[in-house]
Structure formats: C-alpha cells, structure tokens
Amino acid sequence: MRAPAVRALGVLSGQGPGSGSAPIWTLPRPERPGDRFRRATRECLLALAAVDAMLEDGKAPREAIAGERTALLYVTAAAYGASNREFIERRGGVMHFAYTAPAVVPAEVAIEFGVTGAYGILLGGAPSTLRAIEQAARLLDEDRCDRALLLAVEIFEECGDLYARHRRYTRWPLVETAACLWLERGAGELRFQSSRVAKAPGPARGAGERFAAGPLADLREWLDRGAAGPLELSGRWRDEHARLGWSTVRSHARGSAA
Amino acid sequence: MATPERVAIAAAGAVTPVGPDLEAFWSALVTGASGISQIERFPVSDLRVQRGGEVKKLGRIKDWCGVPDCRATRLLIAAADDLCAQAGFRPLPLDPARVAVVVGTALGGVEEGEKALEGDRPRRRFRDALYDGPGDRLARWLGARGPVITVSTACASGASALATGADLLRRDEADAVVAGGYDALCRFVLRGFNALRSLTRDEVRPFDRRRSGLLLGEAGALALLVRERDLRGPRLGTVLGYGSASDGFHIAAPEPEGRGLERAIRAALADARVSPRDIDLVSAHGTATLLNDRIETAALKRALGPRAYEVPVNSIKGGLGHTMGAAAALEAFMCLLSAQRGLIPPTLHLEEPDPECDLDHVPGRARAARPRIMLSTSMGFGGCNGALVLEAA
Numbered sequence: 001m002r003a004p005a006v007r008a009l010g011v012l013s014g015q016g017p018g019s020g021s022a023p024i025w026t027l028p029r030p031e032r033p034g035d036r037f038r039r040a041t042r043e044c045l046l047a048l049a050a051v052d053a054m055l056e057d058g059k060a061p062r063e064a065i066a067g068e069r070t071a072l073l074y075v076t077a078a079a080y081g082a083s084n085r086e087f088i089e090r091r092g093g094v095m096h097f098a099y100t101a102p103a104v105v106p107a108e109v110a111i112e113f114g115v116t117g118a119y120g121i122l123l124g125g126a127p128s129t130l131r132a133i134e135q136a137a138r139l140l141d142e143d144r145c146d147r148a149l150l151l152a153v154e155i156f157e158e159c160g161d162l163y164a165r166h167r168r169y170t171r172w173p174l175v176e177t178a179a180c181l182w183l184e185r186g187a188g189e190l191r192f193q194s195s196r197v198a199k200a201p202g203p204a205r206g207a208g209e210r211f212a213a214g215p216l217a218d219l220r221e222w223l224d225r226g227a228a229g230p231l232e233l234s235g236r237w238r239d240e241h242a243r244l245g246w247s248t249v250r251s252h253a254r255g256s257a258a
Numbered sequence: 259m260a261t262p263e264r265v266a267i268a269a270a271g272a273v274t275p276v277g278p279d280l281e282a283f284w285s286a287l288v289t290g291a292s293g294i295s296q297i298e299r300f301p302v303s304d305l306r307v308q309r310g311g312e313v314k315k316l317g318r319i320k321d322w323c324g325v326p327d328c329r330a331t332r333l334l335i336a337a338a339d340d341l342c343a344q345a346g347f348r349p350l351p352l353d354p355a356r357v358a359v360v361v362g363t364a365l366g367g368v369e370e371g372e373k374a375l376e377g378d379r380p381r382r383r384f385r386d387a388l389y390d391g392p393g394d395r396l397a398r399w400l401g402a403r404g405p406v407i408t409v410s411t412a413c414a415s416g417a418s419a420l421a422t423g424a425d426l427l428r429r430d431e432a433d434a435v436v437a438g439g440y441d442a443l444c445r446f447v448l449r450g451f452n453a454l455r456s457l458t459r460d461e462v463r464p465f466d467r468r469r470s471g472l473l474l475g476e477a478g479a480l481a482l483l484v485r486e487r488d489l490r491g492p493r494l495g496t497v498l499g500y501g502s503a504s505d506g507f508h509i510a511a512p513e514p515e516g517r518g519l520e521r522a523i524r525a526a527l528a529d530a531r532v533s534p535r536d537i538d539l540v541s542a543h544g545t546a547t548l549l550n551d552r553i554e555t556a557a558l559k560r561a562l563g564p565r566a567y568e569v570p571v572n573s574i575k576g577g578l579g580h581t582m583g584a585a586a587a588l589e590a591f592m593c594l595l596s597a598q599r600g601l602i603p604p605t606l607h608l609e610e611p612d613p614e615c616d617l618d619h620v621p622g623r624a625r626a627a628r629p630r631i632m633l634s635t636s637m638g639f640g641g642c643n644g645a646l647v648l649e650a651a
Contacts (some may be wrong), residue, residue: 066522072504078388081371088372088446097450098510098639101364102389103412107640110506116518116523119504119642120418123366123389123408131407138425144525162374166384194431196355197401238394240406 004137005186005250007147008058009099010050011220014176016208023173024156024163025208036111037096041086041099041171043079043153044108046178050151054180058252061175066114073132074106077125077211077251082158090214106151109180117145125216126235127194129244133183133215133233134192140185149182170209177213179220188248196239201253207245215244227251263308264486265424266493266649270438270591271341273333274477275311275378275578278318279340283588284595287603288624292577294462294473299329300445307457309577311475318343325399326382329442329476330367331392333584335399337478338436345482348400350434358404358432360423361393362415362439363583364638366408369444392440404432412638413543415439416479417646421500433488438480441582443608447474454510458545461607462580464544464573465493465551465615472545475579479587495594496649498532498631501525503580505641512549512637516557519635522643523561526633529600530647535570537647539596541589542619543637544573544605545580550637558635560578570627572608572620576606586636590646593632597650600628 014025031041032048037045057061080102087100098104103121110116117185118139122128129152136148156163156174210217215233222231231246271281275293276286286293293311302308317336325335342348350357366389374380374387385391390408397406405426409418416439423437441447451457451474458471486496501519507513527534540562542554552572559566574592581588596602601624608621629650636644 017614020342057648069502077390078390081387084368084371084446085375087450088375097453100368100446100450101412101639102410103364103638103640103642104509107504107506107509107642110504111508114506116504116506116521118502119411120422120502121410121642128407131405138429162384166381169385194405238390238406257352 001092001137001190002141003186003188003190003246003248004140004183006055007184007219007252008060009181009223010053010057011179011217012046012050012053013217016173024160025175026157027176027178039096040108041083043082043107047105047109047151047153048112050178050180051113054182062113065147065149067115069146070115071118071136071139071148071149072106072115073120073136073150075122075129075132075212076102076154079105079153079155082155085159085188102175103152109151125211125237127237127240129212129215130192130233130235130242130244134190136183137190140183148183150183152216153178154211154213173208175208175210176250177210177217179213179216181216186250191245194240194242197241223251228234263428265483265497266428266489267485267495267497267594268482268484268489268493269345270479270481270494271318271337271343271344272479272588272591273313273336273340274588275313275475278315279355279444280344283428286577287574287592288601290604290606292606294579302448305448305452307452307459310473311581312443313476322509326386326395328367328370328386328392329573330440331386333442333476333478334361334392334396334440337480338396338400341480341482352433354401354403356404356433357402358426358435359393359397359402360407360419360435360437361396362409362419363389363441364410364412364415365441365447365582367391368446369442372444372446399437411642411644412640413582413585414636414638414642415643417581417634417636420481420497420587420590420646424497427483427485435483436485438587439583441476441584443474443476460575463547463607463611464546465612465619466578466608467610467612469546469548469551471547472575473579475581477581477584477588479584479591493651495597495651498649499526499530499647501529502646503643507641510639512553513641514553517552518641518643519554519557519637520561522645523635526645526647532631532647534565536631537562537565539593539602539632539635540569540571541593541632541634542571542573543635544575546575552614554635555617558617566617570602570620570625571617572603572605574603586634586644589634590648593634593648597629600626602627
C-alpha cells in the first residue's frame, strides 16, 4: 500500500512523576472558552487541544481540515473509563451520559473543526493505532478523502486507583497522552503486520505506557530526531503484536528533515 | 479501476429478545412477535421506564465453563454458538491465525465496570470492563488467532464491524472473519437513556405520528465472512459497499437535515458501485424517536431520489427495541433473510403514519417480495452515520 505523508502531528504528553498510589504522568484539563464545553470531559478537551497542537505544528488554519473530504479516525484503549466511572458513581447530570460514549471524543473534534467526512473508531491499544494508520492510508489511496486525521487519547488519572489495584496488567508509569496525526497522500510503501504472541514485547524501559497513543508519541520522537530513513512503529496490546513499516516518511511536520 | 474483491456472508447467528437463534429472530419479524418485556435481570424500580428487549434465554449453551460471568461476553458467545450451528463448524477448518474477529459495540463490558466499582469481584471483572474485552473472549472461544478488532461507532457499530471485516478479507489479512455486533442491557445504559428522556412508555412505533421514543434491547449478532472465490457451499449474501460520515453537529442529537446520513448513503452506493435505482429494500435505523425518523426519511429522499418512494423502507426496532451495537448487524441479516425467504417484515406498531415519514414503511403484515440489492442505514451518538449495501445470494 502507498504510504501516506505526514502533514503535521500534535502530541500532548503527561509529565511525571505522578503522585499517589499509581505513578501516573498526568495532563491538566485544558481550558476552552465557550458554553458548549461546560460539560465536556477531560478526554474531549484534550482531543481538541491535540488538534490545536497539530494545526500549530503544520502552521495551518483550522479551516484547512474542515469539510467532508477530511476523514477522522479515533483510537483509544481506555479513555472512556473516566467518564464511565463518573456516570456510574452518579456524579454526572443528564447530559453527562452522552459523554460516556467513546464516539463522543471524535465527535467533539468533528463539531469544533467542522470535520464531516468518513470516520472510524477502533478500541484497543497500540496495534489498533497502527491499523488505523493503515486504514487512513487506504482511505487516501482510494480517494475517499483528501486528508485523514488520526486521533488517539489516553487518560488514566480518574481510574488511577483501579490501575494501581491491577498493576500486573500493565506497565508503568502510565503516561497520559493526546495526539492527532494529519496524513495526506504520500509516496513509498506502507506495510502493516500483526501477529498473536504468547508474551508480546512491551515498551522500552522508562518509556512509559501510553496504550493507543504510544505509536503517535513514538512518531513524534522520531520526527523530532530528524526523520531520516525508513521507519518502523510497533506496539502490543493483550496478545497482539503489530508492526507498521514505512519505507519513506515524507513529512512537512516540525522537526522533520525531509 | 479494478473490481474489488467480493465478500460473502456465508452464515449468520444471533441471540435476540425474540429468541435464542437466527430462526427465532426471523420468525418473530415476519409474524410480528415482540420481545419487549419487563426487565428482570437487574433492578429497575427506580427508573421511569422499566421495559426493554431483554434476552430471557441465552441460546442453547448449557455449560459456560471457561466463559466469564459477563453478560456482554455471553451474548456474543451465544450468537457465535448459533453461527457455528448455522455454518456447521467449530472450530473453523482453517489455520486459526487466518481467522479474524471484528465486533462492534456501544457499551462493551461496561456492566463489568459497574459491578467492579460496586465491589463485586473487582479483580476478575476489571479486564472485562474494557470495551474490547468481550471481543477478545470471543476470539478465544472460537480459537481464532488472527486480528481481533473492536469498533465503537455508537449505534452504527454493527455496520462498521461488518465493513471492517470485509476489508480484512480484501486485504488478505484473514481467510475468514467472524464479524457483527453486540450490546447488553444494564443499569448503566438504562439509567442514561432514562435521564435523556429518550425512552417511551408506549410501544415503539417507528414512523408513526404517535411515536414517543425508543426502548433499548440487547442482542448478539455475528456473521461469517469469507471471500466469495474461497466459498464452498451456500451463502446468505454479499457485502457490496459501506459508507460513513460524521455529522459534526452535536454529541447526542442528529443533524436536523440528515446531511451526514445522506453522505454516508451516497458513499456506500459509490463503494458498492450501484445507483439508487438498484436498491430494492431499505432497512432504516428507525428508532421511533421524533427526530430520528423524520430526519432519516428526509435523508433517504435526497440520497435515493424518486426511488425512495418506490421501495419498502422498514424498521425492526418495534419488536426488538434498539439493540445498539447489534442493531445494524441484525438489520443486515433481516435484509438478507428477506431476499432468501421472499418476505419483507413489517414495521411493528406502525398504525398511523406520520405525514412527514411518507415513504412505504411497510405497515401491517409481512410482504411478499424478493429484494436483490438492499441498503441498511444507521445513526449513533456523536453524529456517527453508517450505511451498508448488501446483495442477495
């Protein structure tokens, strides 16, 4: 499959070390003017902030991503946990229930930036994100859109006690991350591979666990280092290990050498 | 442009409020039986609306050994058990690494989270509370070792899952895909929809001028997808195309003109390479909310033009309730069974048509017809719109 070009990438990353029983590197709740955001959840506001960061990275106005020729893909493993818990524990009002749906995070982006094209939502960890990049590449290749946005959000703080109680299921620290990747038609080859393994390799020691947002944080690091040569992104979730090989990353993003 | 790989729906299985398998589902649709009842599985006495499409019998499985006590997972596995019976397999006679699972859900295992937070075996329930937990359990039960994907485009999830499954086959990531949708009724969702005042105390009356809201239901609905060129034996039909579009309007309410749904329908027709004139049956989302049915009718008229007035446009939610993540998959199965059996199920409880919903919404009885190309539409929270185009076998 033809590899997409990276037009821009915004990544907001939690700063550690965290406090309390679970070492979580948290992101503050972004402020956003307007009554519409009065009830918006932290994950929604972080998604919007990630898109802002992406537009800044690409030096593009918000109008550049509006319209039906922009596809929007959203990936998360667990960002909905915070709003679900809030609703279960009866802290939410009437409208809060709508915010428990994972679909509402990309919906806020679609509403705020006028994105009305094809969409997809995958729930899972890093392999889902790599799969979503491939899905975006296909949408571009098949001319179903002119640009594809890939949004990934993971927050942990609200369920920190639960993660702490089940430490063996994940790696530490948990790093809250919100990221948005803007892809356009590119050149070269994109190759996605997925396999199921007994024990999948985890992230590098000290890198932290970002679930679905991990590959976009890795891509940001790679771009910041100068973006030379082919790129391989990888990730695991449950017993799946996935790899995405990008023969040429044609990039206009900040920090890129290409 | 190259012709895309054709993907067949070889078989389907379901557990629904009207019965434990696909045959019971079909019989209820054509006879007008209803699965709406008082909810019994969890306390509802404090809720304004206490009825819904509750599954009273979870399929034929007697031994749930090794399957967690998670309603969502069990709905999926009951549907998979019926699918295996329909298709005559388990395990599939294929390399397990080439068998994929794609499920759509609006709620995942949220009830497990609810129970865990109440202190009910929290350690055990925590992992199943993740929305992709039930899909992972289904893959284990099937012995599938290929990709396991959970999609969650709210109430359009079932359509997204079937389309994603078809894509896996077209890209040669798998040789068979078990795809569909599920969702379980639980206090979480019933409390939410009660709070939103979307639920009716009357019957669910899609396209009726007296309609006053929806009722929720639960179900599991799974199909076996294979490339047509690989298929040996009968099939139910073919997935011809899929389209999606965001409203970009409101997190819970549909866009008032239905522009997003219209775009999704147009994209699906283009993907399927068919024109509106080819459509013989529309399975509408038809939730029976005041807004949905009017908006959907308007979107169908714009997307299909004069053909919208010439084809039956039914809704099956009157007897099932809105089964959320399973809804679009069940509606796809209804389309294919209509073609196979030569009968189009009626829209249950549609007695006084709304003048603003002036298409042929199939009131009354099942109608003899044998559609060839069918369109199924879905709308969900967050302005998710999806449309599937299916072809009869």
